[in-house]
Amino acid sequence: xxxxxxxxxxxxxxxxxxxxxxxxxxxxxxxxxxxxxxxxxxxxxxxxxxxxxxxxxxxxxxxxxxxxxxxxxxxxxxxxxxxxxxxxxxxxxxxxxxxxxxxxxxxxxxxxxxxxxxxxxxxxxxxxxxxxxxxxxxxxxxxxxxxxxxxxxxxxxxxxxxxxxxxxxxxxxxxxxxxxxxxxxxxxx
Numbered sequence: 001x002x003x004x005x006x007x008x009x010x011x012x013x014x015x016x017x018x019x020x021x022x023x024x025x026x027x028x029x030x031x032x033x034x035x036x037x038x039x040x041x042x043x044x045x046x047x048x049x050x051x052x053x054x055x056x057x058x059x060x061x062x063x064x065x066x067x068x069x070x071x072x073x074x075x076x077x078x079x080x081x082x083x084x085x086x087x088x089x090x091x092x093x094x095x096x097x098x099x100x101x102x103x104x105x106x107x108x109x110x111x112x113x114x115x116x117x118x119x120x121x122x123x124x125x126x127x128x129x130x131x132x133x134x135x136x137x138x139x140x141x142x143x144x145x146x147x148x149x150x151x152x153x154x155x156x157x158x159x160x161x162x163x164x165x166x167x168x169x170x171x172x173x174x175x176x177x178x179x180x181x182x183x184x185x186x187x188x189x
């Protein structure tokens with residue numbers, strides 16, 4: 001395991017088409033605090049949605065958080081088990097970051113596929129347009145690579161299509177909508 005991990009880590013740091021952080025002081029870019037009424041992009045960088053009701057459920061979840069949903073134009077596309085071709089999924093992700101009206105980006109779901117996008121991500125553009133990116137599962141690779149190669153503070157948290165309990169909603173709001181440090185989360189009751 002260690003030998004494989006070391007080789008894989010070496011490949012990631014020696015290139016493979018990835019841009020490296022340009023900031024010499026390695027300062028993390030903090031996205032602006034998200035506010036009620038802000039626009040939240042919903043994109044599909046990983047697996048395909050199973051049904052149109054999944055899109056409706058994700059839109060409803062984003063609205064319950066107090067955000068205005070903006071759907072990636074390729075959301076709902078399908079290419080095998082992926083949420084569209086690599087270029088379509090990448091286009092929606094890049095457009096969400098380039099759009100000045102979008103303040104937070106949520107992948108609709110996890111699954112397989114985000115690692116296929118990593119060598120094509122425009123980390124410089126993401127760095128120039130810092131915004132909250134929240135995701136988990138296969139989207140963890142995006143959370144970590146944006147943090148590493150764009151110096152963007154990212155958030156390991158729920159995808160848009162998720163079981164949004166009151167506890168989850170409250171703590172996500174604490175992290176992306178408050179200027180105060182989140183501190184230790186209480187145990188759910």
